[in-house]
Amino acid sequence: MHLGLIGYGTIAATLAELLAERGPRVDRITVLARTGREDAARDAVAGHAVEVVTEAPGLIAAGPDLVVECAGHAAVSAHVAPVLAAGLDVVLASVGALADAGLHDALLAAAQDGGARLILPAGAVGGTDLLAALAPAGGLEVSYTGTKPPAAWKGTPADTLLDLDALTEPAVVFEGNARSAAEQFPKNANVAATLALAGAGFEATKARLVADPAAPGNIHAYEVVSPVARYSMRIENVASGNARTSLATVYSLRREIANRAGPLAV
Numbered sequence: 055m056h057l058g059l060i061g062y063g064t065i066a067a068t069l070a071e072l073l074a075e076r077g078p079r080v081d082r083i084t085v086l087a088r089t090g091r092e093d094a095a096r097d098a099v100a101g102h103a104v105e106v107v108t109e110a111p112g113l114i115a116a117g118p119d120l121v122v123e124c125a126g127h128a129a130v131s132a133h134v135a136p137v138l139a140a141g142l143d144v145v146l147a148s149v150g151a152l153a154d155a156g157l158h159d160a161l162l163a164a165a166q167d168g169g170a171r172l173i174l175p176a177g178a179v180g181g182t183d184l185l186a187a188l189a190p191a192g193g194l195e196v197s198y199t200g201t202k203p204p205a206a207w208k209g210t211p212a213d214t215l216l217d218l219d220a221l222t223e224p225a226v227v228f229e230g231n232a233r234s235a236a237e238q239f240p241k242n243a244n245v246a247a248t249l250a251l252a253g254a255g256f257e258a259t260k261a262r263l264v265a266d267p268a269a270p271g272n273i274h275a276y277e278v279v280s281p282v283a284r285y286s287m288r289i290e291n292v293a294s295g296n297a298r299t300s301l302a303t304v305y306s307l308r309r310e311i312a313n314r315a316g317p318l319a320v
């Protein structure tokens with residue numbers, strides 16, 4: 055497989071290591087990096103045969119079999135539409151970028167034009183297969199709570215709301231719908247967006263974000279009520295090298311790559 059990566063931070067570097075250790079075999083990686091950050095991109099995936107490009111046309115020309123975005127909302131907005139329009143499938147980690155309705159529609163139109171697929175991985179959450187399966191039955195009620203240690207909320211609006219370093223008990227930093235959560239907390243509410251897109255939509259999906267000094271990791275909990283099934287889920291994630299990012303996200307992206315590599319998709 056020839057893998058395309060947009061992003062060369064914690065997820066990209068951990069994914070590159072995981073692929074080297076556990077497969078599936080990746081023969082070549084092309085990384086789309088910001089100009090001036092080529093060496094950082096090369097270092098992130100060291101151990102693989104790597105080419106670094108700085109614009110979407112370079113990534114398209116390289117012709118990867120699959121592109122994985124793990125760079126953030128701004129990068130989705132800057133690069134993903136042309137990549138899809140060129141016919142390359144994209145696995146999107148920064149799902150919350152789709153809370154921007156204009157970008158959501160533009161990416162779907164680009165995918166349609168290019169005959170490509172925009173793939174939303176489960177990421178740090180689980181059970182999105184069942185949620186997406188239940189959605190056509192209608193009547194879905196989805197309530198999500200994301201709890202992370204104070205360090206994960208640094209540099210977010212929670213920082214101005216609370217003295218994060220002085221927290222001694224859990225504090226709600228956001229309560230509203232999944233669209234507002236994803237817009238206000240772009241690095242902390244991709245899970246809320248994933249649940250919204252799989253299930254009841256951005257407006258109908260309730261989201262609560264909590265800073266908890268006693269949190270053992272990043273906890274994603276949600277409840278689903280539907281006429282077909284009811285379930286609840288609580289996932290206690292180990293953080294990656296980035297306090298905001300759960301390690302399970304990397305494994306979820308690897309799963310998408312393994313499913314593409316075949317012969318069995320699970």
Ligand SMILES: NC(=O)C1=CN([C@@H]2O[C@H](COP(=O)(O)OP(=O)(O)OC[C@H]3O[C@@H](n4cnc5c(N)ncnc54)[C@H](OP(=O)(O)O)[C@@H]3O)[C@@H](O)[C@H]2O)C=CC1
Pocket residue numbers: 060061062063064065066086087088091094124125126127128129132146147148149176177178179240241244245248296298299300303
């Ligand atoms: N779906 C899910 O469950 C999850 C999704 N995520 C998403 O994944 C993203 C990445 O996470 P993580 O690896 O931990 O974050 P990091 O901050 O460690 O890495 C982000 C990387 O993206 C690069 N980048 C930023 N902007 C651009 C751009 N315009 N073009 C190319 N590269 C760019 C950064 O480069 P530079 O160093 O030059 O700034 C950096 O290499 C998060 O922002 C979040 O949106 C994260 C966790 C879970």
Ligand SMILES: O=C([O-])CC(=O)C(=O)O
Pocket residue numbers: 178200240241242243244245246272291298299300301303
């Ligand atoms: O939802 C997000 O943006 C990321 C997240 O919570 C996690 O990795 O646990």
